[in-house]
Amino acid sequence: MTVAYLGPEATFTHQAAIRRFGSSLRYASQRTIADVFAEVSKDRADYGVVPIENSTEGVVTHTLDMLVDSDLKIVAQIVLRVQHCLLGNCRRLQIKKLFAHPQSLGQCRGWVQANLPRVEIIETSSNARSAELAAKENESAAIAGVLAAEKYGLRVLEHDIQDNAANATRFLVLGRQCSPATGHDRTSLMFSIADQVGALYRALAPFRRYRINMTKIESRPSKRKAWEYFFFVDCDGHMSDRKVAKAITLLNEHCSYVKVLGSYPNAE
Amino acid sequence: MTVAYLGPEATFTHQAAIRRFGSSLRYASQRTIADVFAEVSKDRADYGVVPIENSTEGVVTHTLDMLVDSDLKIVAQIVLRVQHCLLGNCRRLQIKKLFAHPQSLGQCRGWVQANLPRVEIIETSSNARSAELAAKENESAAIAGVLAAEKYGLRVLEHDIQDNAANATRFLVLGRQCSPATGHDRTSLMFSIADQVGALYRALAPFRRYRINMTKIESRPSKRKAWEYFFFVDCDGHMSDRKVAKAITLLNEHCSYVKVLGSYPNAE
Numbered sequence: 001m002t003v004a005y006l007g008p009e010a011t012f013t014h015q016a017a018i019r020r021f022g023s024s025l026r027y028a029s030q031r032t033i034a035d036v037f038a039e040v041s042k043d044r045a046d047y048g049v050v051p052i053e054n055s056t057e058g059v060v061t062h063t064l065d066m067l068v069d070s071d072l073k074i075v076a077q078i079v080l081r082v083q084h085c086l087l088g089n090c091r092r093l094q095i096k097k098l099f100a101h102p103q104s105l106g107q108c109r110g111w112v113q114a115n116l117p118r119v120e121i122i123e124t125s126s127n128a129r130s131a132e133l134a135a136k137e138n139e140s141a142a143i144a145g146v147l148a149a150e151k152y153g154l155r156v157l158e159h160d161i162q163d164n165a166a167n168a169t170r171f172l173v174l175g176r177q178c179s180p181a182t183g184h185d186r187t188s189l190m191f192s193i194a195d196q197v198g199a200l201y202r203a204l205a206p207f208r209r210y211r212i213n214m215t216k217i218e219s220r221p222s223k224r225k226a227w228e229y230f231f232f233v234d235c236d237g238h239m240s241d242r243k244v245a246k247a248i249t250l251l252n253e254h255c256s257y258v259k260v261l262g263s264y265p266n267a268e
Numbered sequence: 269m270t271v272a273y274l275g276p277e278a279t280f281t282h283q284a285a286i287r288r289f290g291s292s293l294r295y296a297s298q299r300t301i302a303d304v305f306a307e308v309s310k311d312r313a314d315y316g317v318v319p320i321e322n323s324t325e326g327v328v329t330h331t332l333d334m335l336v337d338s339d340l341k342i343v344a345q346i347v348l349r350v351q352h353c354l355l356g357n358c359r360r361l362q363i364k365k366l367f368a369h370p371q372s373l374g375q376c377r378g379w380v381q382a383n384l385p386r387v388e389i390i391e392t393s394s395n396a397r398s399a400e401l402a403a404k405e406n407e408s409a410a411i412a413g414v415l416a417a418e419k420y421g422l423r424v425l426e427h428d429i430q431d432n433a434a435n436a437t438r439f440l441v442l443g444r445q446c447s448p449a450t451g452h453d454r455t456s457l458m459f460s461i462a463d464q465v466g467a468l469y470r471a472l473a474p475f476r477r478y479r480i481n482m483t484k485i486e487s488r489p490s491k492r493k494a495w496e497y498f499f500f501v502d503c504d505g506h507m508s509d510r511k512v513a514k515a516i517t518l519l520n521e522h523c524s525y526v527k528v529l530g531s532y533p534n535a536e
Contacts, residue, residue, distance in 0.1 A: 124390070197481040
């Protein structure tokens with residue numbers, strides 16, 4: 001079995017994948033979220049693991065956008081506590097440059113503003129990349145996990161620099177088939193609505209009618225027309241549950257487009 | 269009069285500020301969105317200009333997060349068509365590195381994947397910074413506006429590389445006082461709700477009751493508790509309009525927290 005994940009090695013996505021699938025199978029590191037989707041779609045990997053949302057920094061918009069056009073299903077979620085460190089090979093006062101992924105920077109913004117106010121910030125494409133760059137350059141530091149310190153030969157200058165101690169990231173496992181109901185599932189779906197007074201309110205009415213708890217709503221530009229949006233909703237229950245199935249049927253009557261992205265266990 | 273904006277010079281935010289305020293006043297370039305808010309709050313600038321949303325890439329989450337704790341009001345909006353270029357000093361086939369701001373990269377993702385599939389992507393903190401870095405390094409290119417080409421001595425290798433031809437960004441003007449009603453305004457507000465079945469639905473009911481068109485809804489992590497959200501809503505009308513004022517009063521009864529961020533002309 002092969003699992004594709006958003007790499008490089010030692011990122012939080014890699015850690016999440018290992019926690020879910022163990023270490024006795026093949027992991028294929030991918031450069032982009034689009035590549036993870038492609039590996040699973042083209043049958044070169046059985047499952048894909050991508051980040052979807054951080055409890056401090058919010059959704060990973062690129063993952064939501066990829067779900068719009070993909071035929072893959074969300075088959076599971078993994079929630080990982082994320083503890084960021086300041087890594088470097090100099091003393092904290094000597095730091096002139098800080099390498100950081102924008103999401104990680106967002107999770108540590110308060111700490112960085114208070115403790116490294118005059119440092120130049122250079123945004124990178126991953127935490128592992130931040131560590132790699134900091135290891136190459138004097139008077140520089142990186143925001144990354146403790147695993148990256150070992151891998152790139154950096155010292156941990158400060159532990160737990162995320163602004164919220166309960167900082168966690170939710171990852172999705174993507175597959176080609178739907179997951180069966182377990183009795184404690186959630187369903188992710190997306191829809192688009194007409195630009196009319198009350199259209200969103202009407203679209204939410206089916207959830208209300210069948211007393212289904214919506215745990216999340218996001219909007220994203222449709223990318224088809226300026227200022228037109230897709231809505232992404234997570235709700236309790238499996239798509240095969242009677243009341244969820246009925247709500248989806250009703251939703252189809254109110255919306256110009258509805259797509260069920262998957263049902264999967266609510267627990268990790 | 270002084271206007272603080274998210275710099276450096278020649279960014280799209282700078283262009284938006286000039287379009288709104290003209291060129292006969294003092295512009296103060298700021299390094300971060302937080303700095304723009306601080307300059308206006310501390311009376312060192314009369315107005316601040318920050319990006320809030322792109323029609324392809326979605327909200328600028330840091331701006332939404334800053335609005336939560338700020339006492340500033342949104343007093344106007346500016347919508348600017350955004351045309352990205354590929355800038356560099358080599359031929360397109362020679363490009364090995366591409367410097368790009370994550371938002372701009374998101375707006376050009378399809379083009380970059382199709383035309384520069386094997387190029388290393390280095391994320392930066394602004395379009396101007398991308399151009400500056402590309403100007404310093406051989407075999408590199410940047411995604412930025414045409415103004416940045418002039419300023420940093422780069423050639424335009426390709427015009428209009430954004431995936432959506434109608435690509436536009438909305439900027440907010442921040443001030444210390446509310447804007448008066450003009451008869452064609454929109455109101456931005458935020459609220460939080462209890463984690464209960466139907467809570468979001470009930471929160472939207474006041475808009476429905478007074479037939480107020482909601483033009484936008486976003487959710488953001490509250491950053492206070494993991495997986496707790498704030499909702500940001502834009503609706504038609506001024507906060508002093510009778511039906512908008514009534515809807516806000518009703519909203520206050522349903523929500524644990526409501527804050528009006530400002531009312532401002534719907535047209536630019």
